Amino acid sequence: MISAKSALRKRMRRARAGLLPDERRAAHAAMARHLAYLCDSLAPGGVVVLYAGHADEADPRALASLRSGTSIAWPRVVGHELELRLCEPGALTPGFMGIPEPPPESPLASLAQVRMLVVPGLAFDARGGRLGRGGGHYDRLLARVRAMSHPGLVVGLCYAAQVVSRVPAEPHDQRVDVVITERGLVPDEGIAGIGGA
Numbered sequence: 001m002i003s004a005k006s007a008l009r010k011r012m013r014r015a016r017a018g019l020l021p022d023e024r025r026a027a028h029a030a031m032a033r034h035l036a037y038l039c040d041s042l043a044p045g046g047v048v049v050l051y052a053g054h055a056d057e058a059d060p061r062a063l064a065s066l067r068s069g070t071s072i073a074w075p076r077v078v079g080h081e082l083e084l085r086l087c088e089p090g091a092l093t094p095g096f097m098g099i100p101e102p103p104p105e106s107p108l109a110s111l112a113q114v115r116m117l118v119v120p121g122l123a124f125d126a127r128g129g130r131l132g133r134g135g136g137h138y139d140r141l142l143a144r145v146r147a148m149s150h151p152g153l154v155v156g157l158c159y160a161a162q163v164v165s166r167v168p169a170e171p172h173d174q175r176v177d178v179v180i181t182e183r184g185l186v187p188d189e190g191i192a193g194i195g196g197a
Contacts, residue, residue, distance in 0.1 A: 004168040008131055012122040015161040016056050024056070027159055027182035032062035034180050035155065039067060039116060042153060046115035047071045049084055049152075052092050052100035053120070058157045058181075060118045064089045073109035075141070076101045082141045084109040111145055114152035119176060124156045126187045128175035129167030142174035153177050 019027070039048060048070055053059025064072050072089070075082040077096035085102035086109050095101030119138050123131040132138050145151045156176035160183050169175075179186040 005131060005134070008164070008168065009122050009134070012131070012162050012164075016122075016159060019056065019159060019161070028053075028059050028062050030182040031058060031060060031157060031180060032066055034182075034184050035060060035063045035118065035157075036066045038153075038155065038178070038180065038185075039063075039070070042115050046152070047073050047084075047086070047109045047113040049073045049075070049109070049114055049117040051075055051118060051120055052089075054097070054099040057120050058159055058162075060157055061089050063118075071109070071113075073114070074100075074102045075137075076104070077137060080137070080140065082137050084111070084114070111148055111152075112150075114145065116153045116155060117142075117145060118155045118157050121156050121158055121162070121176075123162050123164050123167050124158050124176065124179040124186070125164055125167045126179070127166075128156070128177060128179065129169055130156050130174065130176050131167045136172070139172055139174045142176075143172075146174070155180055157181075 050060045050063060050072055052061055071086055073084040073086050074092060076085050085106040087102040087106040091103060092100035093103060121130040121132055142154060154176045156179040158181055160181040163181060163186055
């Protein structure tokens with residue numbers, strides 16, 4: 001299992017790195033539009049959790065500019081866990097592994113407030129399988145989300161080239177509810193208003 005995950009991580013890093021800057025910018029804008037439609041299909045209020053894409057990761061930050069009036073939280077690494085803190089995108093500063101994070105003094109967001117949580121991954125499949133970097137931070141966060149009585153919608157975000165037929169999984173690996181790429185929802189069904197670009 002470990003070797004299968006390692007091989008897939010290498011393959012997905014190559015696929016992701018092969019995108020040209022213009023392709024990447026266009027993909028991020030399309031992803032933000034699809035995420036905005038998805039937000040509109042959910043109950044109003046609450047908190048939307050985004051992450052700041054690092055290096056060549058799919059980046060949902062453009063959604064923040066489309067959602068004026070929406071409370072946006074961002075993950076911050078504290079030890080082996082992720083905490084969620086509210087701040088404007090411009091307040092993010094380099095943190096764990098150089099990834100932009102909210103400052104430690106920004107207000108904490110409660111998991112009970114979260115209505116949508118957007119998570120990164122190196123690979124996803126149509127059943128919600130997710131392959132992360134291997135640190136387990138998001139798996140632990142998603143386990144806490146799943147323990148809530150009314151968990152928010154968990155959205156995996158990646159480029160279309162990172163969607164595979166099957167992600168190898170172990171018992172601790174957490175799934176996402178839906179996957180969004182620059183082309184829309186994967187698979188292209190299930191939630192009205194999300195589809196092809």
